[in-house]
Amino acid sequence: AQRVTQPEKLLSVFKGAPVELKCNYSYSGSPELFWYVQYSRQRLQLLLRHISRESIKGFTADLNKGETSFHLKKPFAQEEDSAMYYCALSGSQDDKIIFGKGTRLHILP
Amino acid sequence: EAGVAQSPRYKIIEKRQSVAFWCNPISGHATLYWYQQILGQGPKLLIQFQNNGVVDDSQLPKDRFSAERLKGVDSTLKIQPAKLEDSAVYLCASSLAGSLYYEQYFGPGTRLTVT
Numbered sequence: 001a002q003r004v005t006q007p008e009k010l011l012s013v014f015k016g017a018p019v020e021l022k023c024n025y026s027y028s029g030s031p032e033l034f035w036y037v038q039y040s041r042q043r044l045q046l047l048l049r050h051i052s053r054e055s056i057k058g059f060t061a062d063l064n065k066g067e068t069s070f071h072l073k074k075p076f077a078q079e080e081d082s083a084m085y086y087c088a089l090s091g092s093q094d095d096k097i098i099f100g101k102g103t104r105l106h107i108l109p
Numbered sequence: 110e111a112g113v114a115q116s117p118r119y120k121i122i123e124k125r126q127s128v129a130f131w132c133n134p135i136s137g138h139a140t141l142y143w144y145q146q147i148l149g150q151g152p153k154l155l156i157q158f159q160n161n162g163v164v165d166d167s168q169l170p171k172d173r174f175s176a177e178r179l180k181g182v183d184s185t186l187k188i189q190p191a192k193l194e195d196s197a198v199y200l201c202a203s204s205l206a207g208s209l210y211y212e213q214y215f216g217p218g219t220r221l222t223v224t
Contacts, residue, residue: 004151032209043112044152044200044215051210086151090209096165097213099151 002027004089004100012106013077021072021103023061023087033063033070034088034097039080047072047085057081082107111135113216115201121222127189130219134182134203140164142213143176143186144200152200158184159207191223 003026013019025031033050048056050063050070061072070087087100114133122128134141139160144152155174157164160181169176173192178184188195198218204211 043217046212088151096154096157097209099153101149101151 002031002089002091002098004087004098006085006087006100006103008103009101010104010106012108014108015079016076019072019074019077019081019105021085021087021105023070023072023100025068025070025087025089027068027089027091029091032090033061034090035059035061035070035072036086036088036099038084038086040083044086077107079107079109081105113201113203113214115199115216115219117219118217119220119222121224122191124193124223125190127187128191128221129188130186130199130201130221132184132186132201132216134184134201135214138203138205138214139181140204140207140211141178141184142200142202142204143184144202146198146200146218148197155186157207164207188221191221193223196221196223 005024007022035047036044037047038044059072059074061070063070084102084104086102088097090097116131120128141158143155145155146152155169156166156176158178161178174188176186198220200218201216202213204213
C-alpha cells in the first residue's frame with residue numbers, strides 16, 4: 001500500500017541552524033515525491049518536487065530509494081520558514097497524490 | 110492570474126443536514142480535484158475531474174458525497190446527510206492537466222463543522 005510517513009508533528013529549530021524534515025514512503029513502484037508547504041493564513045502550495053531536481057528558498061530534498069526517504073533540508077533556517085510542511089507521493093501508474101500528516105516547523109529567534 | 114476560488118469559507122451545520130461547496134478553478138485548467146483534510150492529517154483526495162469527466166472517485170463516500178463539474182469549469186461538492194466525522198477542511202485544487210508534471214494549485218478551503 002502507498003503510504004507517506006512524517007515522524008515529527010512539530011520541529012523547533014533556532015534561526016541559523018540546519019533544518020531536516022523527515023519523510024519516509026512506502027510504494028512498490030517508482031514514485032514521484034513532493035514537498036508542499038502552507039504558511040500561516042496562506043494556501044497550500046508546492047515547494048519542490050523530485051523530478052525537477054531544484055532548490056527552492058534554499059531547501060533541497062534527495063530521494064534515497066534504498067532508505068525510501070525524501071528528507072527536506074536547509075542549511076540555515078530563517079524565521080520565514082516557519083510553516084506546515086507536507087511530504088507527498090504520486091505513483092507512476094496514476095496521478096493521485098498521497099500526503100503525509102505534516103510537520104509543523106517552528107523557527108525560534 | 111487569479112487563483113482557485115472556493116465558497117463558502119466556513120460552514121457550520123447540524124448532523125443529518127445537507128451542505129454544498131463551490132469551486133472555481135484557474136481559467137484554462139482542465140483538471141480539478143477535491144480533497145478532504147481532517148484536523149491533524151494531510152489532504153486526502155476525494156475526487157478528480159478531467160474536464161467534466163470523473164477520473165478517480167475511489168475515495169469518495171458515495172452514499173453521502175456527490176460532486177459534479179457539468180460544464181468542465183466550476184464544480185460543486187455536496188454532502189447529504191452530514192455526519193460528525195465529516196468535519197474537516199475541504200480543499201479544491203486545479204492543474205493544467207492530470208499529469209503529475211503539472212503543478213496543482215490549491216484554493217483557500219472551506220472549513221466545515223458538523224455539530
